[in-house]
Amino acid sequence: MTPSDRRQFLAQATGALAAFAIHPDLAARPSLAGRDEPLPVALIGAGRQGRAILSELQKLDGVSVVAVCDVLAGRLRSGLRRAQGARGYDDHEKLLAELGDAVDSVIVATPTHLHRKVVTDALEAGKNVYCEAPLAHTVEDARAIAAAARASGRVFATGLQGRSNPVYQLARSFYRSGSVRDLASMRAQDFKKQSWRTPASNPADEAALNWRLDPALSLGLPGELGTQQFDVFHYYRGEYPVSVRGRGGVFVHRDGREVADTASVELTFADGTSLFWEASLGNSYQGRYELLSGSMAAIKLAWSHAWMFKEADAPTQGWEVYANRQTFHNDEGITLIADATQLASQGKLKEGVGLPHSSLYYALEDFLAAAGAGGTPACGAAEGLRATVVGILAQQAVTSGGELAIDPEAFEIG
Numbered sequence: 001m002t003p004s005d006r007r008q009f010l011a012q013a014t015g016a017l018a019a020f021a022i023h024p025d026l027a028a029r030p031s032l033a034g035r036d037e038p039l040p041v042a043l044i045g046a047g048r049q050g051r052a053i054l055s056e057l058q059k060l061d062g063v064s065v066v067a068v069c070d071v072l073a074g075r076l077r078s079g080l081r082r083a084q085g086a087r088g089y090d091d092h093e094k095l096l097a098e099l100g101d102a103v104d105s106v107i108v109a110t111p112t113h114l115h116r117k118v119v120t121d122a123l124e125a126g127k128n129v130y131c132e133a134p135l136a137h138t139v140e141d142a143r144a145i146a147a148a149a150r151a152s153g154r155v156f157a158t159g160l161q162g163r164s165n166p167v168y169q170l171a172r173s174f175y176r177s178g179s180v181r182d183l184a185s186m187r188a189q190d191f192k193k194q195s196w197r198t199p200a201s202n203p204a205d206e207a208a209l210n211w212r213l214d215p216a217l218s219l220g221l222p223g224e225l226g227t228q229q230f231d232v233f234h235y236y237r238g239e240y241p242v243s244v245r246g247r248g249g250v251f252v253h254r255d256g257r258e259v260a261d262t263a264s265v266e267l268t269f270a271d272g273t274s275l276f277w278e279a280s281l282g283n284s285y286q287g288r289y290e291l292l293s294g295s296m297a298a299i300k301l302a303w304s305h306a307w308m309f310k311e312a313d314a315p316t317q318g319w320e321v322y323a324n325r326q327t328f329h330n331d332e333g334i335t336l337i338a339d340a341t342q343l344a345s346q347g348k349l350k351e352g353v354g355l356p357h358s359s360l361y362y363a364l365e366d367f368l369a370a371a372g373a374g375g376t377p378a379c380g381a382a383e384g385l386r387a388t389v390v391g392i393l394a395q396q397a398v399t400s401g402g403e404l405a406i407d408p409e410a411f412e413i414g
Contacts, residue, residue, distance in 0.1 A: 032060065032061060032063055038062055038064035039062060039063050039064065040064050040102055040105075041057065041063055041104065042065070042067040042103045042127075043065060043068050043079065043107045044106060045069070045110035046075045054082040054083050056358065056364050058082070065086050066103060067087045067103060068080050068083050068086050069089040069092050071090055071091075071208070072205055074201070096121060104371065105127060105128040105368065106122040106128070111211045111212075112134055112137045112217075112219060113136070113217045119131050119148065120144065120145065120148045124148075126154065128154050128155040128367075129149070130156075130158075130363075133159045133231075134219060134224070134227045134387070134388040135385060142385050143414040146382060149380070149381035155367070157370065157377035157378075157380065160228060160363075160379045161359040161363040162229075162235055163231070164365070164377075164378040165355070165362050166355060167304070168232065168235075168303075168306065170336050171299050171306040174308060178296075179308065179314075180293070180297050181295045182296075183292060184273075184295065186233055186291065187290075188232075188277045189287075189288065190226070190229060190277075190287075190288040192280075193282060193283055194281055196210075196281055197210055197255065198210055214259075215399075218259050219391055219392060220263065220398060221279040222398055224391075226265060226277055227391030229277060230391060231379075234387060240269075240411065241275070242406055243267075244265060244394050244406060245268075245402070245403040246263065246264065246266070246397030246399075247397075248260030248264065248398040249261075252283075262278075262279070262282060263278065263279055264276070264279075265278070267390070267394070295311070296311050304354045305335070307335055307336060308334045309334075310334065366378045382413065389406070
């Protein structure tokens, strides 16, 4: 269904659950199932995110993890325990040279500041590449990665998960069809009580394990966490901010660190609207979410769930009577559910609330399906570059405590 068809459908829908026909069907998502041979994949970087990736890959049909690479022996051993039968490497260049055509696609989950070398080497070796977001810790490196991806002719995906998340795709179809109407406010947060400090049994590994606390390498909370959430608003709006203001400090983890454990950012768009984002490693209240509020409705996104809160004067389209609802204090939200029509016909609407897998699962599924078919992933190098630039500048704004203009030329692939 095209965007114009969706708009017309929403405007005319009056029947029971008919409007839910615009949802992305989970059963119809791209898949590698049914391949004659599993797609051979290598993971480079077996830290916390790399291990999470291995766990999700185990759930995907048509994929075989043939190699795991990490420079730290402990993390490599941990990764190999999750990828039985895979070959282990402590050098990605050796992996690429030895395995050759035995690897089709490479997933890069190293620390952000190490992405450029690993990604460009994999692309030069003719591999399809999935790179975790943000792309790099400098604009120069991010542009170099995007340029290498464009020149390679291979499938390249940036791990910005909102663009492949089925419930976010569903909610976006409502947003783009005018359900929110005049956008008035945007807010987001990522609160999780954790330290970001990893104990090292070997003092020689201390710096490598705690790179996120090194101000020379780390993009801090705005870059490492905010980039994912900022891109949700880029994806929904189809545009990027023109300036960023930030502030932050070390308020909880007073252990000598210089990288802020609490930060707030204001991203301003060309029309004057602003996104207010904050994050903290000192509190977990309300976790991680994004909120878009307009004259007719608000949409709240929480990665596995999404809700629409309609204003009292918003036009009724009929399907709301049959929708699943949840109460939040004094507000009632319509739960946005993938496969809602089918579930409703089975009397199982409430069972469909929330996604069956993590958003990381869907990002990997999307990339590997594109790699297997030579297709286009939900988030490529261009989108990854732009979101990374915003994240980098947001961290610079927090560090300086000031406001920075975002030069559109920084979004261009060199």
